[in-house]
């Protein structure tokens with residue numbers, strides 16, 4: 001048995017991300033028995049970590065998996081390392097596999113300093129399947145030479161960290177449909193933006209942009225799913241689970257205009273009654289596409305504006321200007337779609353003046369909600385690897401926490417400027433929105 005562990009993150013839980021249902025599907029298709037454990041069901045009788053740990057330990061002791069896999073994003077680093085220790089104490093022989101953004105960016109630390117045995121880089125379906133096959137054939141913890149030759153793995157052998165060959169990302173149409181049934185969808189809460197239960201889907205993987213603050217673990221090559229397979233998946237979820245809500249987790253909906261248009265047209269042609277949201281940025285969505293999205297059930301669009309200052313956008317290699325963002329937002333608003341721009345303070349070139357321009361953009365852009373956060377640099381990004389190239393200094397904390405200084409704003413000044421911006425937007429009630437997130441430097 002292969003256990004894939006989601007959570008713990010703060011309840012309530014909405015639709016789970018895409019990674020584990022895709023991994024589960026690939027393993028099931030090959031005849032393995034994966035299970036997904038989400039530590040936080042939607043109506044928990046407790047969120048006491050010790051109690052949840054004990055529950056997980058009991059389940060693992062009963063199921064006795066040969067492999068335990070966890071996805072790690074950098075903010076969860078400490079929690080995942082702690083969980084790995086707990087699993088190791090209960091199941092000393094289990095193979096602990098880490099995948100996702102953080103193991104892709106910083107595998108050596110996980111291999112040298114934590115209980116994880118193997119890191120999987122990038123998209124993990126084919127790599128985890130190969131690991132499962134070899135474990136199924138009798139391999140396990142120990143000398144680990146059996147991992148030699150598997151692409152996409154990082155592990156320790158004879159005290160040395162070994163990096164396997166890079167794996168070419170898969171053709172997305174060759175992957176099976178996500179194993180939504182492994183998530184126990186009935187247990188999740190309605191998604192707040194959709195007002196109903198929902199599942200995540202993608203219409204493509206990859207991103208050609210090179211934003212300095214993004215790890216882009218799916219690579220720059222864009223791989224589209226065929227239109228019929230995407231809409232088949234929506235129809236199957238509606239029919240099998242009675243769920244009509246979808247979160248389209250494309251990096252940028254509308255990136256390939258004809259593909260996005262075709263998805264919308266196919267939903268309308270099949271008369272599928274679905275409700276969905278998605279993400280985009282810049283002027284990728286024009287008036288015609290926005291109308292088709294609305295007709296196909298889209299109700300809300302998260303919008304990666306990031307800044308209201310053109311110089312900051314250019315220095316961050318965002319690939320869009322403020323005018324392009326406004327054009328995209330105008331098209332979405334004209335079609336009657338709600339938008340939620342995401343803005344950050346703390347990007348390259350940030351100054352008091354640029355933050356002022358971001359605040360003014362937030363006020364005038366016409367969005368229903370604006371989310372302002374403090375930028376936290378992440379391992380694996382161009383900013384993290386080459387800060388001097390972007391004119392910034394990165395101050396690192398424990399567990400990969402980090403903050404950023406520019407030539408104009410010290411760390412303290414950045415924090416104060418961001419606080420003032422947040423207060424101003426809150427007191428102005430930007431577009432009637434009340435959803436202003438505040439990421440403080442939380443290691444202090």
Ligand code: SF4
Nearest residue numbers: 207209210211214251
């Ligand atoms: S932030 Fe979005 S647009 Fe930029 S590289 Fe990452 S996925 Fe692509």
